[in-house]
Amino acid sequence: MADLTFKAFDADHHYYEAEDAFTRHIDRRMKRRCMDWAIVGGKKRLLVGGKVNSFIPNPTFDPVAKPGILDEYFRGRNPENKGIIELFGELDPINPAYRDRDARIKQLDTQGLDGCWLFPTLAVGMEASLEHDPEAMCAAFRAFNRWMLEDWGFSYQDRIFAAPYIPLCDPEWAVEELEWAIANGAKMVSQTPGRVRGTQHGSPGDGIYDPFWARMAEANMTLGIHSGDASYNQFADQFGVGGTFKAFDFDPLRIAMSASPIADKLAAMTCHGVFTRHPQLRVATVECGSNWVGPLIKRLEKVYGQMPMFFQADPVEQFKRNVWVAPYYEDDLPGLKDAIGADHVLFGSDYPHAEGLAEPTDFINDCASFSDSEIQLVMRENAMGLLQPASI
Numbered sequence: 271m272a273d274l275t276f277k278a279f280d281a282d283h284h285y286y287e288a289e290d291a292f293t294r295h296i297d298r299r300m301k302r303r304c305m306d307w308a309i310v311g312g313k314k315r316l317l318v319g320g321k322v323n324s325f326i327p328n329p330t331f332d333p334v335a336k337p338g339i340l341d342e343y344f345r346g347r348n349p350e351n352k353g354i355i356e357l358f359g360e361l362d363p364i365n366p367a368y369r370d371r372d373a374r375i376k377q378l379d380t381q382g383l384d385g386c387w388l389f390p391t392l393a394v395g396m397e398a399s400l401e402h403d404p405e406a407m408c409a410a411f412r413a414f415n416r417w418m419l420e421d422w423g424f425s426y427q428d429r430i431f432a433a434p435y436i437p438l439c440d441p442e443w444a445v446e447e448l449e450w451a452i453a454n455g456a457k458m459v460s461q462t463p464g465r466v467r468g469t470q471h472g473s474p475g476d477g478i479y480d481p482f483w484a485r486m487a488e489a490n491m492t493l494g495i496h497s498g499d500a501s502y503n504q505f506a507d508q509f510g511v512g513g514t515f516k517a518f519d520f521d522p523l524r525i526a527m528s529a530s531p532i533a534d535k536l537a538a539m540t541c542h543g544v545f546t547r548h549p550q551l552r553v554a555t556v557e558c559g560s561n562w563v564g565p566l567i568k569r570l571e572k573v574y575g576q577m578p579m580f581f582q583a584d585p586v587e588q589f590k591r592n593v594w595v596a597p598y599y600e601d602d603l604p605g606l607k608d609a610i611g612a613d614h615v616l617f618g619s620d621y622p623h624a625e626g627l628a629e630p631t632d633f634i635n636d637c638a639s640f641s642d643s644e645i646q647l648v649m650r651e652n653a654m655g656l657l658q659p660a661s662i
Contacts, residue, residue, distance in 0.1 A: 272631040281653040282618025283386035286331035295413040303406035318399045325395030333361035338628030385429035394498025404439040404468035424456040433460035439468030463531035464500030475542020487550040497557040500531035532558040545588040560597035604639040612644035
């Protein structure tokens, strides 16, 4: 654990969902169209819409990979040419802290963390799995959010801030679900990158979603866009390396391709005026890396120069005002600081995932170019500030 003079705040912690996360509160009339479990080939498998779902290899999460076991791999180092199963190594029985909020509080203490934002593991793949059935999507996430409130709370002890997941496929339902989340103490809402699934209104900047963004801004809620299945394998399909999205199913061409669902979502929100119509809305990108930031800013600069008549304000300034970014620790952190400022950079460890950091505060070891005051902003103040009323 890194030696800090303050307690850090982690913008990217995860739970491993309980097996009944999607079923405990599901409307029984919708269960067949949503999630269920079945024994298939002697193994317990998750069914989504009546089909075996492959997003997570073992969605029971017991046993589960060791935290940070893929650290070197994600830094681009695999000198022994090991396959992904070899790199995972021996799995562990699930730690109580991954499913119990009081155990997680104790773990935060041992990790030197004042608190954390808490995001799903399985759920970030379920919107794409149900985009063919938006009614089922709403039913499934309504049930999921009530499980989350029950097991984790939305601001437990003012230290664990779990983010309810609210897709936008049905705008009226989304506003209703947002009102429920606000009434139950939520500080954030979680979504995944890419277009709005399950509707013809694919841009999150479409005016049909303005009531949702307006209420988010009014309630000082932060939108946490967390990586997941963004339905972008359809682009890789054109090169023969697409197919169903599966976590840890890596292909070198797919990884090297340029399609970026997080850049596209924020381009749509910026170019379609979300941040001019709702200037108080704050967006944090989490576990989406940061190498997309510089190229997006350059594209926004160019399109603004070419077509200023389509913008009420400079889109680059909108982006820098309204968006915070949690980079991968292996990213170009000095470049990100130069692009958006240290006051918009977030520390996120991805704990306890295999691709994250085994010791969350070791993130500081990749911040050599940051001053002490900038480190405190990144490692604590920026994320905590997004839980407070907006000052932008």
